[in-house]
Amino acid sequence: MIINKHIMRTTNEKQVLQQIVNAGPISRSQISRNLSLNKVTVSDIYSELLHEGLIREVGHGVSTRNGGRKPVMALLNVDYGYVLSINILRQRFTMLACRLDGKSEDYTSVSTRNVDLTSVLDMIEDHIRQMMGDRDTRLLGLSFGLDGVIYENQILGAGLNGLKDFDLAKYFGDKFNVPVVLENLANESAIFERDFSGEGVYENLISVTIRDQVSAGIITNGHLYRGHRGEAGVIGKCPLADRYQEQNHETVNHYVSETSVLKRIMAYQKLDRVDVNRIRRDYLGHQPELLAILDEFSYYLAKVLANISSSFAPDAILLNAPILELLPELMDGVRGYVDKLAIPRKAPLLLTKNAKEASLMGGASAIIHRVLALDDLQLTFRNERPVVLEQIES
Known part of the structure; x- marks a missing residue:
């Protein structure tokens, strides 16, 4: 079989850059051994990346047992530029700047309560320009995450x-003359779990995001699964039988979405806004009305997770939900209800480490892949940013 020389060269360039991103600091000789490429090919690619400014040299490594020169080590040049990840939510947008190595900086959250969409877009543009003015390096790309169905960046x-x-x-x-990637929040969260948990930790995972809608991001064999026209994981619209009258059905969103649960809580508390401190206080005080609402939430969520576990048999199911981050004790009840169900496969149920920023960081990974032209290759980043807690939206 004859392979086009240019295509083969492009593949080699991608693999060399992937090695430097994931394993740097790394020497040319080590890259050559890892990829089974001859040293001349690796050196040529290395020189091109160095000339472009995409990588930088960071001193010398250890020489071999036979002596000789100490190898020059290379890292991804994080000063080459940065990306911005933006999530457009129901009553706010959030923004995160990320270096090319996945390290996140400058988290911003802006309320858009009672603001029309045109004004929201103007506000986002203003914040992007402000971010650009505050940084010394150049903007390389933007990602946007939202609740919905995204297909081919539409x-x-x-x-x-x-x-x-x-x-x-x-x-x-x-407006900014940079590539832009669109993704739904659940897929962004799944990308985050794949790319920031450590290489090979989750080859098959499902990230369930609970916001205005209940959605699932699906990773199979290390790749995001989108389904027909991006409709995979739209589980919020699926019917769910009533706990007490099985002939009655409502949607998963009706029983499980954060919006529905918070409306019930605000109604019992006779408030028109969410008070997270009171929710926590009432929960610890064993207020029966709140416990009943949360028990219903836990029961129906367990039904959803059991169906996912049986249908997809993932390595793990990770939950991205501010209500669970506020009340992590609820996970015991959710797991208890799942255990009672007669299903063949019960995947581990885990809380994401950072519900507020997980989707933003997943979006950052998606645009970093695009900027580096490594869309089809695995990149592994380190999650070094502390958790950011924020008020749940009403």
Whole structure:
């Protein structure tokens, strides 16, 4: 079989860069051994990357047992530029700057309560420009995450009015002349778990995101599974039998979404806004009304997770939900309900380490892959940023 020389060269370049991102600091000779490529090929690619400024040399490693020169070590040049990850939520947008090695900086959260979509987009643009003015390096790309169905960088369905069929990628790509990646929040969270948990930890995982909608991001054999026109994981619209009258059905969103649960809590507390401190206080005080609402939530969530576990048999199911981050004790009840169900496969149920930033960091990984032209290759980042807690939206 004859392989086009240019395509083969491009593949080699990608693999060399992947080695430097994942294993740096690393020497050319080590890259050559890892990839089974001859040293001349690796040196040529290395020189091109160095000339471009995408990598930098960081001193010398240890010489071999036979002596000789100490090898020059290379790292990804994080000063080459940065990316911005932005999530557009129901009543706020959040923004995170990330270096090319995945290290996150400058988290921002902006309320958009009672603000129309056009004004929200203007606010996002202003914050991007402010971020650009505050940093010494250049903006390389943008990612946007939202509740909805995304396919081929287009919004086919959205929880927020006005976003469906709006070409968000072109809108901001034209303004800032950088590549733009769109993704739904659940897929971003799944990417985060794959890329920031350690190489090979999760080859098959499902990240269930509970916000205005209940969605699942699916990783199979290390790759994001999108399904038909990006519709994989849209579980919030699936019917779920009533706990007491099985002939009655409502959607998963009705029983499990954060919006529905918080509305019930606010109604019992007779409040028009969410008070996370009171929720926590009432829970610890064993207020029966709150415990009943949370028990219903735990029961129906367990039914959803059991179906996912049986259907997909993932290595793990990770839950991204601010309500569970506020009340992690609920996981015992969820696991208890799952254990009572007669299903063949019960995957480990875990809470994501950082519900507020997980999707942002997953979005950052997606645009870093695009910027480095490594869309189809695994990149492994270190999650060094502390958890950011924030008020749950009402």
